[in-house]
Amino acid sequence: MPFESSSAGGASREALQAAFDSLLQPALFKDYGPNGLQVEGRAHVRKLVSGVTASQALIDAAIDVGADAIFVHHGLFWRGQDGRVTGWMKRRLARLLAHDINLFAYHLPLDAHPELGNNAQLAQRLGVGVAAPGEQQRFGDQSLGLLGTRPAATAAELAADMQRILGRSVLLVGDPQRTVTRVGLCTGGAQGYFEAAIAAGVDVYITGEISEPQVHYARETGVAYIACGHHASERYGAPAVAAHVAQRLDIEHEFIDIPNPA
Structure with a gap:
């Protein structure tokens, strides 16, 4: 173990x-x-x-x-x-x-801590840098979602990196060739935050789970959605x-x- x-x-x-x-x-x-x-x-x-x-x-x-x-x-x-x-x-x-x-x-307090929380720790491992001071850094209910940058990669390349880092398969929907600069991230069962992430101007949204509506939102907006597993995102x-x-x-x-x- x-x-x-x-x-x-x-x-x-x-x-x-x-x-x-x-x-x-x-x-x-x-x-x-x-x-x-x-x-x-x-x-x-x-x-x-x-x-x-x-x-x-x-x-x-x-x-x-x-x-x-x-x-x-x-x-x-x-x-x-x-x-x-x-x-x-x-x-x-x-x-x-x-x-x-x-x-x-x-x-939720463990999700939200700016350095030690689930969101911040996953972002650190995935190479997602927090948005610069003066820019929007949070989104979603109770400002739990984290906004950051991960330039010079497509959504497909980011998904492949995540599979290697997390040691498990991930699900990518939306445009796999979308260039990734702006990232929205919220661990666990935060599929309901996807619309807020789209409104915040992200290229890709990362969370643990996905439900049926988010597949259509990703296809229709072109914003990539990566579900990497509830447990895997919150380890x-x-x-x-x-x-x-x-x-x-x-x-x-x-x-x-x-x-x-x-």
């Missing part, structure tokens, strides 16, 4: 949450679920595991490496969710509670934030990637 780790000493649960909140500013966002501490575990944290989703596989892997806390992008609780603790929810909670592990989850923010906070608080950190083709 792929992971990255660093070693250190320990801090209180309250200090860890304060550090996450200070960095990610969750109060600034209207989100789909609670950001912050979702499941309370032991009071002192020596080892922090980060991952994309609080799945059973990640929880079990964190237990195996002796984690005191888990930091994820996709937590356990979402708006409109059935509140009963049965089935998969019961099994995940039972494992966390039995091993006294804290679960921290930050959704980088959680370990970046967790490693940054762990270093500040003298906590051991390990990123555990649970592969997901979606």
Whole structure:
């Protein structure tokens, strides 16, 4: 199982949450679920595991490496969710509670952080430079989308680069020969931001998922659309934030990637 780790000493649960909140500013966002501490575990944290989703596989892997806390992008609780603790929810909670592990989850705040967030980290890996000061740098609901530049490549060449960098296939629709200068990017399930990206004047839009309407928008406008997978687009923010906070608080950190083709 792929992971990255660093070693250190320990801090209180309250200090860890304060550090996450200070960095990610969750109060600034209207989100789909609670950001912050979702499941309370032991009071002192020596080892922090980060991952994309609080799945059973990640929880079990964190237990195996002796984690005191888990930091994820996709937590356990979402708006409109059935509140009963049965089935998969019961099994995940039972494992966390039995091993006294804290679960921290930050959704939109983790997407949006200008340096360590999912959008910024994916852009960095893809060689997308943030738009210059004085130019429009954000778009979409709550200004989550990131605008940048990646000159001297066609959409097809960018898609090929992304497949190499991410280690998986991507879906390109729209004009594959469109010259890429201006890029719009928003990780995860942000297909609904495509129209705002088109309005912002992008040549290509990058996100994790695509739905039926976006295929037609891309074909009709000529703006290229690249869907690279929800998980693949959001692998980088959680370990970046967790490693940054762990270093500040003298906590051991390990990123555990649970592969997901979606």
